[in-house]
Amino acid sequence: MKTKNFSALITTIAIVLGFLIYWREYATRDQVTLIHVLLWQILIWAPWILMFLVFKMLVEKVKSIKYGRVLTVAIGFLWIAMHFGWFFMVSSTISPYVDLPGSKFGVYRYFFVFWTLIDFGILWFVVDKLRWRKEEKANTPLLFELTRGGKKHFCEPSQIHWLAAENYYTKLFTTEGMFVMRKPLKSFLDVLPGDSFKKIHRSTIINVNFVSELARGTGSTLDVIMKDGTKRRVSKSFVKDIIHFFKDRTN
Template structure:
């Protein structure tokens, strides 16, 4: 689910709720304008765009975590509480219904039903869509089309054992030889299966199934030695992650 699609959804929610509230409060139409109600609703629901970004990051970072579900639930509950806080704060100052008969803090009692149901539904919708999108994106392509001269080769992800960035190109070391593609390294990290490929340096991705050894240096450095003898240095940023990853895979 893309951010621009979610922004469109938020705007749609704001318009629908704004029109419904304006229509229901027919007795105050001589004191309240529709455009004021719509602007108020836009301001109320726009913070959920930040909530979307937060949930997206949480889902991506806790895909394989044992406490991922608990963290996701806690984050969702926190976002709903924060949204209610924003709702009260903004409405008590800028609501078009502020000070009108029957309203308190610029809202009517039935507003709480709207906000609670929409907030819960929105959280469920975001999590469902983000998880579905994440699962779809994590599926590797069946084949990668590689070229050498005028010849085309089709390679499965499992046949790639190393990817290295070289300026605007990515060099792929495969069981069929070395190939060069005019694509950034990050684009491969996005499509290759995470349980098989790991980034060890800003310019290097390895297939963990082709790793023969982890070699420690005297200066606390770490090198990955592939089964064909290729040695690649692990940047300090990834040393802990790579060490723990292989520790969890070994018996």
């Protein structure tokens, strides 16, 4: 699921809730404007867009870790608790229903039921949707159409040794040699099998099946030695992840 689609979903939820709340509290319409209610709701739900980006990264990071799914859900519950804190803070300051009879913290009691159910519903939807997308890609045959010297070559992911970013292009080093595609490196992460391809640097993705050695450099640096002898430096932010990944793969 794309971020812009999720943003549209959250905006729709906020607007629909705004209309429902405004319609439900008909007795206060002379004191409250619809625009104020809608803006309040959009501000309440907007943080979910940022959390969606966190979940996209999280699902990719923990899917190879034992109990990774449990960890993802646990973080989701923590986020819901934080979202309630945000809800109380925003509602008690800018809610159009602040100080109106029957409201507390700018909300009415039934609001809590709606927000709780929607929060848990969105959490389930996000985790399930992202996991389903990953599993779907893993089960879908993938073939890259590459060109070199006016000839077309068809390459499976299993034939790719590693990929390197170069400006707006990506170099693919394969069993059939090196090819260049006019695509950014990050676009390959969305389609390559996550259990075989790991990002080790902002400009490098490797096929772990073609790694022959992990070599410690000076200090805390780490190099990946490919089976063809190529040495690629692992960025500091990826060192722990790469070490743990290969440790889990070995007996």
